[in-house]
Amino acid sequence: MRHQYKTLGGYGDSLHRPLEIDELRGFAPSIFAENPHDRTSSRYSFLPTSSILTGMADQGWVPVAAQEQLVRDESRAGFQKHMLRFAHRDDLQSPGAERPEIVIVNSHDRSSAYQLHAGIFRFMCLNGLVVCDETFKRISITHLNFDPSKVIEASVEIADGIPAIMDGLQEMKALTLTDGEREAFAESAAILRYGSLESAPVRPFKLLEPKRYEDSGKDAWRTFNTVQENCVRGGQKDYAKRKADGKGMPKSRAVTGIDGNVALNKALWHLAGRMAELKQG
Incomplete structure (x- = not known):
């Protein structure tokens, strides 16, 4: 079955405060499920995602964004995959x-184990990316003999790796790319997003077009963010790009699925990291 996803939700009206419980319920009611779906077995250890909120807060981490998958099977409503940041x-x-x-x-x-990832939120474009597994250890916890303390312990482990991630971000800001290197990054990103350059609705150079003046730069960080935002949010129209039958390509589409968003972000982060390593090496 092809799943649909919420495009509403996400971050609240203030980016500098935690989301209230009522806001979390509005964005992703499945966080507060009171029992598991009937499809789960007797071996399934059920604890609602909401059960970790207090433990995360004790470590200083508070919820700032939430979304959930939309499902066509109504019986899964309230139990489906969701994401908390x-x-x-x-x-x-x-x-x-x-x-x-x-x-x-x-x-x-x-449909999902408990997964924990590191992310970065960039205020300029209000965009939250998810960092590649190679930068830190992604942690996945199955719903067997599950205990909320495992999630808290895993979050502490991920938090320990965040300084290295932020150091890498600063290195990307200090690294200037040539026009050829930026084009190569955009081409690779287009292949990651669309499978091939031929099937992409836009030519790679369109992915390098910034949406704001502040992103007009050739350092690796701004190049990455411009390409990432265009790949994830879509909305670009390339009037010179044509299908095999000669018809014009549609606007590029946004990546709204939880799994697709996480996977693309990780792939682009890995690509940017490899380019930085080659440039510095």
Whole structure:
């Protein structure tokens, strides 16, 4: 079955405060499931995602964004895959251009284990990316003999790796790319997003077109963010790009699925990291 996903939800009206419980319920009711879906077995250990909120807060991490998968099978409504993003209180009180986040993906219908990832939120484009597994250890916890403390322990482990991620971000800001290197990055990103350059609705150079003046630069960080935003949000029209039958290509589409968004972000982060390594080496 082809799943649909919520495009509403996400971050609240203020980016510098935690989401309230009522806001979380509005964005992703499945976070507060009171029991698992009937499809789960007797071996399934059920604890709602909401059960980790207090433990995360004790570690200084509070929820700032939430979304859930839309499903056509109504019996799965309220149990489906959902995503929570946590920011540290210190970063809410003293915001910078970017902040690290802990990203949690889970479900109560057996479609997902508890997954924990590191993320970065960039205020300029209001965009939250998820960092490649090679930068830190992605942690996945199955719903067997499950205990909320495992999630808290895993979040501490991920938090320990965040300084290295932010150091890498600063290195990308200091690294200037040539026009050829930027074009090569955009071509590789187009293949990651669309499968091939031929099937892409836009030519690679369109992915390098910034949406705001502040992103007009040739450093690796702004190049990555421009390409990432265009790949994830879509909305670009390339009037010179044609299908095999001669008809014009449609506008590029946004990536709205939880799994697709996480996978593409990780792939682009890995690609940017490899380019930085080659450039520095």
